[in-house]
Amino acid sequence: MNGNAYFFHHRAAEAYKFNEEHPFDPVRLMLSIDxxxxxxxxxxxEIREPDVEASDELLALAHRxxxxxxxxxxxxxxxxxxxxxxxxxxxxxxxxxxxxxxxxHGAASSIVSGTVSAAAAVMSGKVQHAYHxxxxxxxxxxxxxxxxxxxxxxxxxxxxxxxxYKAKVLYIDTDVHHGDGVQWCFYDDPEVCTYSIHETxxxxxxxxxxxYEKGTDxxxxxxxxxxxxxxxxxxxxxxxxxxxLRKVVASFQPDVILSQHGCDAHAFDPLSHIHCSMNIxxxxxxxxxxLAHDHCQGRWIAVGGGGYDxxxxxxxxxxxxxxxxxxxxxxxxxxxxKKLRLPGGWLKRWRMRSPFPLPRYWLDEKKDIPAIPRRxxxxxxxxxxxxxxxxxx
Ligand SMILES: [Zn+2]
Ligand SMILES: [Zn+2]
Numbered sequence: 001m002n003g004n005a006y007f008f009h010h011r012a013a014e015a016y017k018f019n020e021e022h023p024f025d026p027v028r029l030m031l032s033i034d035x036x037x038x039x040x041x042x043x044x045x046e047i048r049e050p051d052v053e054a055s056d057e058l059l060a061l062a063h064r065x066x067x068x069x070x071x072x073x074x075x076x077x078x079x080x081x082x083x084x085x086x087x088x089x090x091x092x093x094x095x096x097x098x099x100x101x102x103x104x105h106g107a108a109s110s111i112v113s114g115t116v117s118a119a120a121a122v123m124s125g126k127v128q129h130a131y132h133x134x135x136x137x138x139x140x141x142x143x144x145x146x147x148x149x150x151x152x153x154x155x156x157x158x159x160x161x162x163x164x165y166k167a168k169v170l171y172i173d174t175d176v177h178h179g180d181g182v183q184w185c186f187y188d189d190p191e192v193c194t195y196s197i198h199e200t201x202x203x204x205x206x207x208x209x210x211x212y213e214k215g216t217d218x219x220x221x222x223x224x225x226x227x228x229x230x231x232x233x234x235x236x237x238x239x240x241x242x243x244x245l246r247k248v249v250a251s252f253q254p255d256v257i258l259s260q261h262g263c264d265a266h267a268f269d270p271l272s273h274i275h276c277s278m279n280i281x282x283x284x285x286x287x288x289x290x291l292a293h294d295h296c297q298g299r300w301i302a303v304g305g306g307g308y309d310x311x312x313x314x315x316x317x318x319x320x321x322x323x324x325x326x327x328x329x330x331x332x333x334x335x336x337x338k339k340l341r342l343p344g345g346w347l348k349r350w351r352m353r354s355p356f357p358l359p360r361y362w363l364d365e366k367k368d369i370p371a372i373p374r375r376x377x378x379x380x381x382x383x384x385x386x387x388x389x390x391x392x393x
Contacts, residue, residue: 004298005129005325006121009033009047012110013134018099023271024148028307028314029134031350035315038343041328050117050132054109054151058116061159062152062185064143071105071150091144098145108150111135115153116160118301122256123165128298129289129325133318136260136305138179139206147177147205154260154303155185158192161256167299170254171195172245174284175262175305176272178209178225182260188219193252197241199265199274200227211388224248226389229378230273233371236379237265237276238283240386247393249291255299257292261285262305263317267369271308275372277364281317282334285324300325311354316342316362334362 014026036042052058059068070090077083083100087093092100111134118130138154139147158169171186173179173196186192201207215223226240263281265274285302292300302321307314323331333340340362347358359368372378 004127004327005131005322006048006118006127007042007046007322008050008114008118008130008132009134010050010110010114012107013114015103016107016111016134018101018148022099022148023308025310026134028310028318031310031315032133032318034349035319035343035346036322038346039319039323039330041319041323041326041330048117050110050113052113052117052120054113054116058156058160059109059112059151061163062142062155063140067143071108074100075102075105091141091146092150098148098150104150108137111137112151112153112156115157115301115303118303119157119161119258122299122301123161123167129292129300129302131302131322131325133304135303136175136262138173138175138260138262138305139177139181141181142185146181148306149181152181152185154179154258155182157301158182158186158258161258162189162191166191167255168253169193170249170252170257172257172259172288173197173262173305174241174265175260176265176269176274177205177262177306178227179260180206180208183209183213183223186219187215187223188217190218190222193222193224193248193254195224195245195248197226197228197237197244199230199232199272202227203230204272211385214392221392222252224389226385228274228385229381231275231372231374232378232382233275233375234277234279236375236382237274237280239379240382241280241284242287243386244390245287245291247390249295251393254296256296256301257288257299258301258303259285259288260303260305261318261321262307263313264306264308266309266313266317268309268313269307271306275369277369278313278316278320279363281320282331282363285321286331286335289324311350312356312359316359320362330362337363339363
Protein backbone atom coordinates (compact mmCIF):
# COMPACT_ATOMS: atom_id res chain seq x y z
CA MET A 1 0.00 0.00 0.00
CA ASN A 2 1.09 3.56 -0.62
CA GLY A 3 0.85 5.07 2.86
CA ASN A 4 1.92 8.48 1.73
CA ALA A 5 -0.56 9.10 -1.09
CA TYR A 6 -4.27 8.66 -1.79
CA PHE A 7 -5.74 7.90 -5.20
CA PHE A 8 -9.29 9.19 -5.65
CA HIS A 9 -11.63 8.03 -8.38
CA HIS A 10 -15.42 8.10 -8.71
CA ARG A 11 -17.18 5.91 -11.26
CA ALA A 12 -19.62 8.79 -11.88
CA ALA A 13 -16.76 10.80 -13.42
CA GLU A 14 -16.68 8.26 -16.26
CA ALA A 15 -20.07 9.63 -17.34
CA TYR A 16 -18.61 13.09 -18.00
CA LYS A 17 -18.85 12.67 -21.77
CA PHE A 18 -20.49 15.20 -24.10
CA ASN A 19 -21.07 13.00 -27.15
CA GLU A 20 -19.36 10.38 -29.31
CA GLU A 21 -17.57 12.92 -31.53
CA HIS A 22 -16.38 15.17 -28.71
CA PRO A 23 -12.61 15.22 -28.05
CA PHE A 24 -13.10 15.00 -24.25
CA ASP A 25 -13.37 11.27 -23.57
CA PRO A 26 -13.36 9.53 -20.18
CA VAL A 27 -11.93 6.41 -21.82
CA ARG A 28 -8.60 8.00 -20.88
CA LEU A 29 -9.39 7.47 -17.18
CA MET A 30 -10.02 3.77 -17.72
CA LEU A 31 -6.86 3.46 -19.84
CA SER A 32 -4.73 5.22 -17.22
CA ILE A 33 -6.06 3.27 -14.25
CA ASP A 34 -5.61 0.03 -16.15
CA UNK A 35 -2.04 0.96 -17.04
CA UNK A 36 -1.20 1.64 -13.39
CA UNK A 37 -2.72 -1.68 -12.35
CA UNK A 38 -0.83 -3.59 -15.03
CA UNK A 39 2.37 -1.83 -14.00
CA UNK A 40 1.84 -3.08 -10.45
CA UNK A 41 1.53 0.50 -9.16
CA UNK A 42 -2.14 0.56 -8.13
CA UNK A 43 -4.40 -2.02 -6.53
CA UNK A 44 -8.20 -1.99 -6.55
CA UNK A 45 -8.30 -1.52 -2.80
CA GLU A 46 -6.16 1.61 -3.09
CA ILE A 47 -8.75 3.40 -5.23
CA ARG A 48 -10.74 5.63 -2.89
CA GLU A 49 -14.26 6.89 -3.32
CA PRO A 50 -14.40 10.65 -2.78
CA ASP A 51 -15.88 11.39 0.65
CA VAL A 52 -16.71 15.10 0.42
CA GLU A 53 -20.17 15.71 -0.96
CA ALA A 54 -20.43 18.25 -3.80
CA SER A 55 -23.27 20.23 -2.24
CA ASP A 56 -24.57 23.46 -3.78
CA GLU A 57 -22.76 25.25 -0.99
CA LEU A 58 -19.47 23.69 -2.00
CA LEU A 59 -20.01 24.47 -5.69
CA ALA A 60 -20.86 28.05 -4.72
CA LEU A 61 -17.30 28.53 -3.46
CA ALA A 62 -16.45 29.21 -7.11
CA HIS A 63 -19.77 29.47 -8.95
CA ARG A 64 -22.78 31.74 -9.01
CA UNK A 65 -25.91 30.11 -7.64
CA UNK A 66 -27.99 30.96 -10.73
CA UNK A 67 -25.47 29.03 -12.83
CA UNK A 68 -25.56 25.99 -10.53
CA UNK A 69 -29.36 26.07 -10.55
CA UNK A 70 -29.39 26.30 -14.35
CA UNK A 71 -27.13 23.25 -14.79
CA UNK A 72 -29.44 21.29 -12.48
CA UNK A 73 -32.58 22.60 -14.14
CA UNK A 74 -31.36 21.60 -17.59
CA UNK A 75 -31.48 17.97 -16.45
CA UNK A 76 -35.22 18.19 -15.82
CA UNK A 77 -36.29 20.84 -18.30
CA UNK A 78 -38.79 19.40 -20.76
CA UNK A 79 -39.55 22.58 -22.70
CA UNK A 80 -37.09 22.78 -25.60
CA UNK A 81 -37.32 26.57 -25.75
CA UNK A 82 -36.33 27.23 -22.15
CA UNK A 83 -33.72 24.51 -22.54
CA UNK A 84 -32.09 26.38 -25.38
CA UNK A 85 -32.36 29.76 -23.61
CA UNK A 86 -30.73 28.37 -20.46
CA UNK A 87 -27.99 26.51 -22.27
CA UNK A 88 -27.14 29.55 -24.34
CA UNK A 89 -27.04 31.85 -21.34
CA UNK A 90 -24.65 29.60 -19.43
CA UNK A 91 -22.28 28.42 -22.16
CA UNK A 92 -23.83 24.96 -22.59
CA UNK A 93 -25.42 25.23 -26.02
CA UNK A 94 -25.45 22.42 -28.55
CA UNK A 95 -22.78 22.56 -31.20
CA UNK A 96 -20.44 24.58 -28.96
CA UNK A 97 -17.40 23.37 -27.00
CA UNK A 98 -19.27 22.39 -23.84
CA UNK A 99 -22.73 21.15 -24.86
CA UNK A 100 -25.26 20.09 -22.22
CA UNK A 101 -25.96 16.34 -21.87
CA UNK A 102 -28.40 14.56 -19.55
CA UNK A 103 -26.74 13.77 -16.23
CA UNK A 104 -24.24 16.61 -16.60
CA HIS A 105 -24.75 18.04 -13.12
CA GLY A 106 -24.15 14.67 -11.44
CA ALA A 107 -21.06 13.85 -13.48
CA ALA A 108 -19.55 17.35 -13.13
CA SER A 109 -20.19 17.51 -9.40
CA SER A 110 -18.65 14.08 -8.83
CA ILE A 111 -15.45 15.54 -10.29
CA VAL A 112 -15.60 18.41 -7.80
CA SER A 113 -16.16 15.91 -5.03
CA GLY A 114 -13.01 13.99 -6.02
CA THR A 115 -10.74 17.03 -6.11
CA VAL A 116 -12.05 18.50 -2.86
CA SER A 117 -11.73 15.07 -1.18
CA ALA A 118 -8.09 15.00 -2.30
CA ALA A 119 -7.55 18.52 -0.92
CA ALA A 120 -9.26 17.63 2.37
CA ALA A 121 -7.18 14.46 2.80
CA VAL A 122 -3.95 16.42 2.38
CA MET A 123 -4.94 19.48 4.42
CA SER A 124 -6.26 17.46 7.34
CA GLY A 125 -2.91 15.72 7.53
CA LYS A 126 -4.25 12.22 6.73
CA VAL A 127 -1.78 11.91 3.90
CA GLN A 128 0.91 14.02 2.25
CA HIS A 129 -0.15 13.66 -1.37
CA ALA A 130 -3.42 12.96 -3.16
CA TYR A 131 -4.28 12.46 -6.80
CA HIS A 132 -7.58 12.86 -8.63
CA UNK A 133 -7.12 12.21 -12.32
CA UNK A 134 -10.63 13.16 -13.38
CA UNK A 135 -10.15 16.72 -12.07
CA UNK A 136 -8.50 19.75 -13.59
CA UNK A 137 -11.43 21.39 -15.38
CA UNK A 138 -9.68 24.75 -15.30
CA UNK A 139 -11.67 26.72 -17.90
CA UNK A 140 -15.03 26.85 -16.09
CA UNK A 141 -16.07 30.37 -15.03
CA UNK A 142 -18.15 31.43 -12.02
CA UNK A 143 -21.19 31.96 -14.24
CA UNK A 144 -20.67 29.79 -17.30
CA UNK A 145 -19.21 26.64 -18.79
CA UNK A 146 -16.24 26.95 -21.16
CA UNK A 147 -13.66 24.79 -22.92
CA UNK A 148 -15.19 21.39 -21.94
CA UNK A 149 -15.37 22.51 -18.29
CA UNK A 150 -18.59 22.91 -16.32
CA UNK A 151 -17.59 23.11 -12.65
CA UNK A 152 -14.11 24.33 -11.82
CA UNK A 153 -13.02 21.64 -9.35
CA UNK A 154 -9.55 23.14 -8.95
CA UNK A 155 -10.86 26.61 -8.10
CA UNK A 156 -13.41 25.10 -5.69
CA UNK A 157 -10.72 23.02 -3.97
CA UNK A 158 -8.49 26.08 -3.61
CA UNK A 159 -11.37 28.12 -2.18
CA UNK A 160 -12.12 25.19 0.17
CA UNK A 161 -8.52 25.16 1.38
CA UNK A 162 -8.61 28.94 1.92
CA UNK A 163 -11.94 28.74 3.72
CA UNK A 164 -11.11 25.87 6.07
CA TYR A 165 -7.35 26.07 6.50
CA LYS A 166 -6.29 29.62 5.50
CA ALA A 167 -3.25 28.05 3.82
CA LYS A 168 -1.32 29.77 1.03
CA VAL A 169 -1.97 27.83 -2.16
CA LEU A 170 0.22 27.59 -5.22
CA TYR A 171 -1.71 26.40 -8.27
CA ILE A 172 0.54 24.98 -11.02
CA ASP A 173 -1.05 24.46 -14.42
CA THR A 174 0.98 22.68 -17.12
CA ASP A 175 -1.95 22.09 -19.48
CA VAL A 176 -1.19 23.43 -22.98
CA HIS A 177 -4.15 25.80 -22.60
CA HIS A 178 -4.02 28.76 -20.25
CA GLY A 179 -5.60 28.00 -16.84
CA ASP A 180 -7.91 30.99 -17.20
CA GLY A 181 -10.85 30.00 -15.00
CA VAL A 182 -8.64 29.40 -11.95
CA GLN A 183 -6.54 32.50 -12.62
CA TRP A 184 -9.51 34.89 -12.79
CA CYS A 185 -11.07 33.42 -9.63
CA PHE A 186 -8.03 34.41 -7.57
CA TYR A 187 -6.69 37.33 -9.57
CA ASP A 188 -6.87 39.77 -6.65
CA ASP A 189 -6.00 37.25 -3.91
CA PRO A 190 -2.44 37.54 -2.58
CA GLU A 191 -2.76 34.18 -0.74
CA VAL A 192 -3.31 32.17 -3.92
CA CYS A 193 -0.66 32.16 -6.62
CA THR A 194 -1.71 30.84 -10.02
CA TYR A 195 1.07 29.70 -12.33
CA SER A 196 0.31 28.63 -15.88
CA ILE A 197 2.70 27.52 -18.65
CA HIS A 198 0.94 27.09 -21.97
CA GLU A 199 0.92 27.74 -25.70
CA THR A 200 0.52 31.46 -26.30
CA UNK A 201 -3.04 32.74 -26.48
CA UNK A 202 -2.13 34.34 -29.81
CA UNK A 203 -2.83 31.02 -31.45
CA UNK A 204 -4.73 28.88 -28.96
CA UNK A 205 -7.88 28.79 -26.85
CA UNK A 206 -8.71 30.59 -24.56
CA UNK A 207 -6.68 33.47 -25.98
CA UNK A 208 -5.40 34.72 -22.61
CA UNK A 209 -2.45 33.98 -20.29
CA UNK A 210 -0.11 36.73 -21.46
CA UNK A 211 3.03 37.46 -19.52
CA TYR A 212 1.68 40.85 -18.41
CA GLU A 213 -1.27 39.20 -16.61
CA LYS A 214 0.22 39.33 -13.10
CA GLY A 215 -2.77 39.81 -10.80
CA THR A 216 -4.49 42.93 -9.60
CA ASP A 217 -4.78 45.06 -6.42
CA UNK A 218 -3.39 43.13 -3.45
CA UNK A 219 -3.01 40.10 -5.70
CA UNK A 220 -0.52 41.81 -8.00
CA UNK A 221 2.49 39.53 -8.38
CA UNK A 222 0.65 36.36 -7.36
CA UNK A 223 -0.16 35.38 -10.93
CA UNK A 224 2.52 34.09 -13.28
CA UNK A 225 2.08 33.21 -16.95
CA UNK A 226 4.52 31.64 -19.38
CA UNK A 227 3.02 31.76 -22.85
CA UNK A 228 5.23 29.65 -25.12
CA UNK A 229 5.69 29.65 -28.88
CA UNK A 230 3.89 27.07 -31.02
CA UNK A 231 6.19 24.10 -31.83
CA UNK A 232 8.16 24.47 -28.60
CA UNK A 233 10.06 21.23 -27.89
CA UNK A 234 11.15 19.48 -24.66
CA UNK A 235 14.39 21.34 -23.88
CA UNK A 236 12.95 24.82 -24.27
CA UNK A 237 9.72 23.86 -22.48
CA UNK A 238 11.67 22.46 -19.52
CA UNK A 239 14.08 25.42 -19.44
CA UNK A 240 11.10 27.76 -19.04
CA UNK A 241 9.29 25.53 -16.56
CA UNK A 242 12.20 24.78 -14.26
CA UNK A 243 13.66 28.28 -14.60
CA UNK A 244 10.44 29.89 -13.47
CA LEU A 245 8.77 27.47 -11.08
CA ARG A 246 11.65 27.27 -8.61
CA LYS A 247 11.69 31.08 -8.41
CA VAL A 248 7.92 31.27 -7.97
CA VAL A 249 7.99 28.78 -5.09
CA ALA A 250 10.92 30.53 -3.40
CA SER A 251 9.26 33.92 -3.62
CA PHE A 252 5.63 32.95 -2.87
CA GLN A 253 6.40 30.34 -0.17
CA PRO A 254 3.23 28.28 -0.45
CA ASP A 255 1.85 25.99 2.27
CA VAL A 256 0.40 23.59 -0.30
CA ILE A 257 0.63 22.90 -4.03
CA LEU A 258 -2.31 21.98 -6.23
CA SER A 259 -1.09 20.95 -9.68
CA GLN A 260 -3.09 20.47 -12.87
CA HIS A 261 -1.61 17.87 -15.23
CA GLY A 262 -3.26 18.44 -18.58
CA CYS A 263 -1.02 16.59 -21.03
CA ASP A 264 -2.05 18.23 -24.28
CA ALA A 265 1.36 19.85 -24.91
CA HIS A 266 2.50 16.55 -26.42
CA ALA A 267 3.35 16.55 -30.13
CA PHE A 268 0.62 13.94 -30.78
CA ASP A 269 -2.14 16.03 -29.25
CA PRO A 270 -4.68 17.04 -31.88
CA LEU A 271 -5.77 20.32 -30.25
CA SER A 272 -2.50 22.25 -29.86
CA HIS A 273 0.81 23.05 -31.55
CA ILE A 274 3.34 22.55 -28.77
CA HIS A 275 5.69 19.75 -29.77
CA CYS A 276 6.87 18.03 -26.61
CA SER A 277 7.43 14.35 -25.82
CA MET A 278 6.73 12.14 -22.81
CA ASN A 279 9.97 13.39 -21.34
CA ILE A 280 8.27 16.49 -19.92
CA UNK A 281 5.57 14.33 -18.32
CA UNK A 282 8.24 12.47 -16.40
CA UNK A 283 9.98 15.71 -15.31
CA UNK A 284 6.90 17.79 -14.35
CA UNK A 285 5.71 15.64 -11.43
CA UNK A 286 9.30 15.02 -10.31
CA UNK A 287 9.98 18.73 -9.85
CA UNK A 288 6.62 19.46 -8.23
CA UNK A 289 7.07 16.53 -5.84
CA UNK A 290 10.49 17.79 -4.81
CA LEU A 291 9.21 21.35 -4.31
CA ALA A 292 6.29 20.09 -2.22
CA HIS A 293 8.68 18.31 0.13
CA ASP A 294 11.21 21.15 0.22
CA HIS A 295 8.70 23.96 0.82
CA CYS A 296 5.26 22.63 1.81
CA GLN A 297 5.98 19.74 4.20
CA GLY A 298 4.98 17.46 1.36
CA ARG A 299 1.46 18.87 0.90
CA TRP A 300 0.66 18.18 -2.76
CA ILE A 301 -2.67 17.64 -4.52
CA ALA A 302 -2.60 16.68 -8.20
CA VAL A 303 -5.41 16.59 -10.75
CA GLY A 304 -5.65 15.69 -14.44
CA GLY A 305 -6.92 18.12 -17.07
CA GLY A 306 -6.73 18.28 -20.87
CA GLY A 307 -5.20 15.56 -23.02
CA TYR A 308 -6.81 14.46 -26.27
CA ASP A 309 -4.54 11.70 -27.48
CA UNK A 310 -6.37 9.31 -25.20
CA UNK A 311 -4.46 6.22 -26.20
CA UNK A 312 -0.84 7.09 -26.72
CA UNK A 313 -0.28 10.07 -24.43
CA UNK A 314 -2.74 10.41 -21.54
CA UNK A 315 -2.35 6.97 -19.92
CA UNK A 316 1.43 7.23 -19.81
CA UNK A 317 1.46 10.88 -18.66
CA UNK A 318 -1.14 10.48 -15.93
CA UNK A 319 0.36 7.23 -14.69
CA UNK A 320 3.70 8.94 -14.29
CA UNK A 321 2.17 11.45 -11.86
CA UNK A 322 1.12 8.59 -9.59
CA UNK A 323 4.42 6.72 -10.02
CA UNK A 324 6.24 9.86 -8.91
CA UNK A 325 3.84 10.61 -6.07
CA UNK A 326 4.29 7.13 -4.61
CA UNK A 327 8.07 7.01 -5.15
CA UNK A 328 7.55 3.95 -7.34
CA UNK A 329 10.82 2.58 -8.67
CA UNK A 330 9.50 2.88 -12.23
CA UNK A 331 9.45 6.68 -11.88
CA UNK A 332 13.19 6.74 -11.23
CA UNK A 333 13.94 4.28 -13.98
CA UNK A 334 11.91 6.26 -16.49
CA UNK A 335 13.60 9.49 -15.39
CA UNK A 336 16.99 7.86 -15.97
CA UNK A 337 15.88 7.18 -19.54
CA LYS A 338 15.89 3.47 -19.19
CA LYS A 339 14.12 2.04 -22.20
CA LEU A 340 11.28 0.54 -20.23
CA ARG A 341 8.55 -1.38 -21.96
CA LEU A 342 4.88 -0.76 -21.18
CA PRO A 343 3.20 -3.78 -19.59
CA GLY A 344 2.28 -6.40 -22.19
CA GLY A 345 -1.13 -7.05 -20.63
CA TRP A 346 -2.13 -3.41 -21.12
CA LEU A 347 -0.93 -3.31 -24.72
CA LYS A 348 -2.72 -6.54 -25.50
CA ARG A 349 -6.00 -5.41 -23.95
CA TRP A 350 -6.22 -2.07 -25.76
CA ARG A 351 -4.29 -2.58 -29.00
CA MET A 352 -7.32 -3.51 -31.06
CA ARG A 353 -9.41 -0.58 -29.87
CA SER A 354 -6.76 2.11 -30.36
CA PRO A 355 -6.99 4.04 -33.64
CA PHE A 356 -3.16 4.38 -33.61
CA PRO A 357 -0.41 1.84 -33.00
CA LEU A 358 0.24 2.00 -29.25
CA PRO A 359 3.70 3.02 -28.02
CA ARG A 360 5.88 0.22 -26.71
CA TYR A 361 7.79 2.20 -24.09
CA TRP A 362 7.04 4.64 -21.26
CA LEU A 363 9.02 7.39 -23.00
CA ASP A 364 8.77 8.21 -26.69
CA GLU A 365 11.37 6.95 -29.10
CA LYS A 366 13.29 9.63 -31.02
CA LYS A 367 11.77 8.57 -34.30
CA ASP A 368 8.24 9.19 -32.97
CA ILE A 369 8.67 12.95 -32.65
CA PRO A 370 10.24 14.70 -35.68
CA ALA A 371 12.54 17.65 -34.88
CA ILE A 372 11.30 21.18 -35.58
CA PRO A 373 13.48 23.13 -38.04
CA ARG A 374 12.90 26.53 -36.35
CA ARG A 375 14.13 25.23 -32.99
CA UNK A 376 16.68 28.01 -32.37
CA UNK A 377 14.31 30.90 -32.98
CA UNK A 378 11.62 29.28 -30.87
CA UNK A 379 14.08 28.66 -28.03
CA UNK A 380 15.26 32.29 -28.14
CA UNK A 381 11.71 33.66 -28.18
CA UNK A 382 10.78 31.51 -25.18
CA UNK A 383 13.95 32.54 -23.36
CA UNK A 384 13.01 36.24 -23.71
CA UNK A 385 9.53 35.41 -22.43
CA UNK A 386 10.97 33.59 -19.43
CA UNK A 387 13.13 36.60 -18.56
CA UNK A 388 10.07 38.87 -18.54
CA UNK A 389 7.96 36.39 -16.55
CA UNK A 390 10.47 36.14 -13.71
CA UNK A 391 11.90 39.68 -13.69
CA UNK A 392 10.05 40.70 -10.50
CA UNK A 393 10.54 37.45 -8.58
ZN1 LIG B 1 -5.92 21.82 -22.40
ZN1 LIG C 1 6.52 12.37 -1.45
